[in-house]
Amino acid sequence: MSLKERLAADLKEAMKNKDQLRKNVITLxxxxxxxxxxxxxxxxxxxxxIEIISRQLKQRKDALEEFHKxxxxxxxxxxxxxxxxxxxxxxxxxxxxEITNIVKETISELGANSIKEMGKVMAAVIPKxxxxxxxxxxxxxxxxxx
Numbered sequence: 458m459s460l461k462e463r464l465a466a467d468l469k470e471a472m473k474n475k476d477q478l479r480k481n482v483i484t485l486x487x488x489x490x491x492x493x494x495x496x497x498x499x500x501x502x503x504x505x506x507i508e509i510i511s512r513q514l515k516q517r518k519d520a521l522e523e524f525h526k527x528x529x530x531x532x533x534x535x536x537x538x539x540x541x542x543x544x545x546x547x548x549x550x551x552x553x554x555e556i557t558n559i560v561k562e563t564i565s566e567l568g569a570n571s572i573k574e575m576g577k578v579m580a581a582v583i584p585k586x587x588x589x590x591x592x593x594x595x596x597x598x599x600x601x602x603x
Contacts, residue, residue: 482543551589560602563578566581574603
């Protein structure tokens, strides 16, 4: 079952179960997919859809920090639930240890040895972890290793 088909099936299930939050999350994903497909006149592939979901996940995580700072516990709980639903559609996320290993391998491949080469290292690491790791965590790991 493709990711699009899974989203459609889960949307129907959420509607039947009257799970409004899950329905809203899936609807947002599907509308982003549809918008890009209409604008670019293409059929999105699995990797493109994963990228859209990753982008939405990043937005939710950023918002979560702000809600914590603002003391909005109601929004924190809702956003945490949305993050949970989004993670169901992404491939298994890499642990920090796995990310660090990938960064170490990439640094040795490139022969990078200073923080000035961070951009080059990031450009090589990001495609390897796309959809499976948060860019902030990758960035921190690269800084630590350089």
